[in-house]
Amino acid sequence: MSSCRATFGEDGPDFQKAGKSGGMSGFERAKEVYAETGVDAEAAIQEALKTSISIHCWQADDVAGFEVHEGAKDSGGIMATGNYPGRARNVDEVRADYEQVLRLVPGTHRANLHASYADTAGKAVSRDRLGLEHFASWIDWANDLGIKLDFNPTYFGHPLAASGFTLSHADAAVREFWIRHGVASRHIAGGIAAAQGSECVNNHWVPDGAKDSPADRWSPRARLLESFDEVLREPVDGCTDAVESKLFGLGSEDYVVGSFEFYSSYALSRKKLFCLDMGHFHPTESVADKLSALLQFHDRLLLHTSRPMRWDSDHVVIFNDDLKAVFLELARGNALHRAVVALDFFDASINRIAAYVIGIRATRKAILYGLLDPQTQLKQYESEGKLAQKLGLMEEAKTLPFGEIWDELCRRADVPVGRAWIADVEKYEEGTLSRRV
Numbered sequence: 232m233s234s235c236r237a238t239f240g241e242d243g244p245d246f247q248k249a250g251k252s253g254g255m256s257g258f259e260r261a262k263e264v265y266a267e268t269g270v271d272a273e274a275a276i277q278e279a280l281k282t283s284i285s286i287h288c289w290q291a292d293d294v295a296g297f298e299v300h301e302g303a304k305d306s307g308g309i310m311a312t313g314n315y316p317g318r319a320r321n322v323d324e325v326r327a328d329y330e331q332v333l334r335l336v337p338g339t340h341r342a343n344l345h346a347s348y349a350d351t352a353g354k355a356v357s358r359d360r361l362g363l364e365h366f367a368s369w370i371d372w373a374n375d376l377g378i379k380l381d382f383n384p385t386y387f388g389h390p391l392a393a394s395g396f397t398l399s400h401a402d403a404a405v406r407e408f409w410i411r412h413g414v415a416s417r418h419i420a421g422g423i424a425a426a427q428g429s430e431c432v433n434n435h436w437v438p439d440g441a442k443d444s445p446a447d448r449w450s451p452r453a454r455l456l457e458s459f460d461e462v463l464r465e466p467v468d469g470c471t472d473a474v475e476s477k478l479f480g481l482g483s484e485d486y487v488v489g490s491f492e493f494y495s496s497y498a499l500s501r502k503k504l505f506c507l508d509m510g511h512f513h514p515t516e517s518v519a520d521k522l523s524a525l526l527q528f529h530d531r532l533l534l535h536t537s538r539p540m541r542w543d544s545d546h547v548v549i550f551n552d553d554l555k556a557v558f559l560e561l562a563r564g565n566a567l568h569r570a571v572v573a574l575d576f577f578d579a580s581i582n583r584i585a586a587y588v589i590g591i592r593a594t595r596k597a598i599l600y601g602l603l604d605p606q607t608q609l610k611q612y613e614s615e616g617k618l619a620q621k622l623g624l625m626e627e628a629k630t631l632p633f634g635e636i637w638d639e640l641c642r643r644a645d646v647p648v649g650r651a652w653i654a655d656v657e658k659y660e661e662g663t664l665s666r667r668v
């Protein structure tokens with residue numbers, strides 16, 4: 232495993248050496264600066280490192296999956312754009328990519344699989360017949376690596392999703408197929424949970440919706456509710472089901488059956504997790520603002536960190552204001568432990584390992600940033616009516632020496648500090664990705 236030391240030599244890079252003065256490292260000084268604002272940087276590092284991030288498998292291969300198809304494949308609502316070389320072509324390559332990524336990102340991680348990444352040894356297996364045996368090699372791999380798995384049924388990229396409807400389809404036979412798939416996914420997630428000795432989050436997202444002005448917005452929603460009740464009828468130990476809402480999608484610009492109101496109500500009434508994807512709202516809506524409302528009612532939420540660019544474009548997550556705001560809100564509500572953090576982006580136009588590393592490091596940075604917020608002082612100012620002081624401290628907090636604390640977190644996790652990971656990605660591209668032709 233490469234680390235800052237391996238990359239830069241024993242004393243670290245010059246910019247770090249410059250940070251040391253009077254025997255105190257840049258980190259020690261930064262820690263004091265944070266302490267002056269009432270923040271314990273040590274505690275923040277510990278908590279940020281142990282907060283789990285579930286890494287999606289689908290950035291590695293542009294959401295294509297590795298099913299052996301008997302019939303035609305159809306997109307059904309999801310599309311990655313770009314054709315940068317090096318896409319993973321099979322499960323072994325996805326696993327190798329995961330392992331490379333994990334060398335470059337600090338903290339605790341899980342791997343998040345879609346049903347379409349089943350390991351069926353070259354055989355075509357219908358989605359409604361998938362079983363735990365098709366994920367046995369994933370379980371062994373995760374076990375060897377010491378990480379846990381999460382799961383997702385795949386209700387898209389299939390001829391029976393081509394109409395744009397799955398669980399809410401008007402045809403009962405189509406609905407029943409997808410109900411069987413949903414049930415199968417829960418048993419797989421339950422089996423994974425038993426094998427790993429802890430819950431497996433199983434997230435249901437369906438692309439169902441209409442491009443333009445449906446005359447009947449009621450029946451598909453009634454059918455979706457009925458189908459989900461059927462999918463979720465039997466309790467499955469260890470399987471924690473989540474349902475993911477969306478405002479619009481490709482081909483469902485006007486109407487998405489599983490809207491925010493539908494699934495937030497459904498999840499609450501059925502005691503399931505509600506999944507909040509940062510790309511699934513109108514661009515002017517604040518996802519961060521929803522947290523303190525939803526978490527008054529829901530025990531936990533599943534969070535997909537994503538980066539919408541004018542629409543649900545699934546750009547690689549970066550350390551931007553939206554991401555910071557989400558984790559600031561969770562920290563200010565002492566609710567980080569109530570969010571299951573997972574990633575959801577896919578960019579086929581750049582090196583995919585770099586895409587992972589950028590998105591994962593950005594998400595962990597935002598977690599740390601939230602935990603380093605001088606919230607006690609801010610809340611005190613606010614409660615005393617000192618609103619200018621509150622706003623002033625919020626502004627000053629933006630330029631506290633966050634980078635020093637982040638670098639220390641990376642050092643403690645023995646992963647590259649700063650931009651050093653870029654060289655590792657280049658090496659992997661040269662030795663591995665460029666050979667995938």
Ligand SMILES: C[C@H](O)[C@H](O)[C@@H](O)C(=O)CO
Pocket residue numbers: 289294309345383436475477508535543575
């Ligand atoms: C592949 C995922 O299931 C998918 O991205 C889903 O989570 C989503 O966000 C669809 O827009």
Ligand SMILES: [Mn+2]
Pocket residue numbers: 475508535575
């Ligand atoms: Mn999502």
